Amino acid sequence: MNLSSDKAQHATRILRTLREHGHSAFLAGGCVRDLLLGREPTDYDVATSARPQEVMQIFPQTYAVGAQFGVVLVPVLRDSPEGPDNYSIEVATYRSDGAYSDGRHPDQVQFSAEPQLDVQRRDFTINGLLLDPITQEVFDYVGGREDLRQGIIRAIGDPRQRFSEDKLRLLRAVRFAARLGYRIEEKTFRAVRELAPQIHQVSRERVRDEILKMLTEGHARRAFELLDETGLLKQVLPEVKKMQGVQQPPQYHPEGDVWVHTLMLLESLPANCSKTLALGALLHDVGKPPTFRAAPDRIRFDGHAEIGTRMAEEICRRFRLSNEETAQVSALVANHMRFADVTRMKDSTLKRFFRLPQFEEHLQLHRLDCLGSHRDLALYEFTQEKRRSLPEEQIRPAPLLTGDDLIAAGYNPGPHFKEMLTAAEDAQLDGSIATKEQALALVKDKLAKPPDR
16 A cells, blocks of 8 residues: 555644544545555545544644534645645544535534544445554445445445435445446445435535546546436436437438437546536537437538537536636537538638637547547548648738728728728738738728728
8 A cells, every 4th residue: 555645644644643642543535445446545634533623723724624514624835846735634523413404514513532433424435444554454344345346336324314415425426436437336326316306406516526527537438327327417417418319310420329429429538638628528519409300311400519509608607617618618519510621721711710729629529529420530630730730820920910000091990990800811811911011902902992081
């Protein structure tokens, strides 16, 4: 068991200090699970018999983010070659919980000196393990080690009670099963299906964060298959659920319906990809179900990119994404069909296409789209090579003509300035003009009238 990382060492020092003050303390939760699986934990949590006030007395520089629930953050401040690298170790007091009226927080907690009681309130057996990092002894009061060996996600105790305490656990069961390649134990699975409609009691931000983790942890397809099997997909993303059974023209989509196509894109998403690319892959065809039309010649989805863009924007707003993230996801959906025309685009059109913010994500989405259907990457390779061959100064050249130039030439400012400047820039991007004089001549010719004097 590798406990040599910086975070592991800091967590162990905190644990030692708590013990030196007469308290019991262990590493707890997900970090123990990951260490037993040979994975490097993202975070290290400490469980202790020390009450929150005692923890804050031992470690004066703390953040009592949830002291009423026994949770205190102990900050670790250090400098690295890349600059300050600050993080916190969560220290939580052993406790048992009362009822959960809000479906997230216990109405009251009872602090305890016994770790055996503390683990009973946790979500899944694989997250209910304790570890002494000094002796590397594991303490298992819930059968978590056996479930790790067998690859099972099992709620601790009564599944309905565990999920009723925090409805987000419904989504966490799916995420852990997908990330680890485990199956959800039968009683736990039935409870998830039964309680799926209650996921709406969870804030949209918390739901969003779980969905984004599912999309970016490297097992997105399995996560969404499980979301569907448990009934959660219909609750959190009904627009995606409606993709099922929506047939596509086989000459372009031999893989099957829109749902199958989307699953294939999710299967190809790399771990740790950006959340905007992940959402773009999930939602790029979200406009197909409402635009499906069985025309005489073939199945059609007229305007699905435009409709899908509006739907994607609404979903992003619903999930409280930032304006920048919403704009990027919407742009990915809006532009994903444009690659069909790249070989016929004028130079000016193609260069403007390349100017899209984070164009690399548009290119990657197109590649995923191809791999999830006909697997023909010719347009992807053409676009990639064209983009690589064009220096930035040709894609975004300094303008030959400005509004000031038009005013100096005698034109009165107005809405027509945009049309004039765009025409000059298009000609510049196409390579048909190269000087200000040529730009002015083009504008004069295009307007077919002399400047206002």
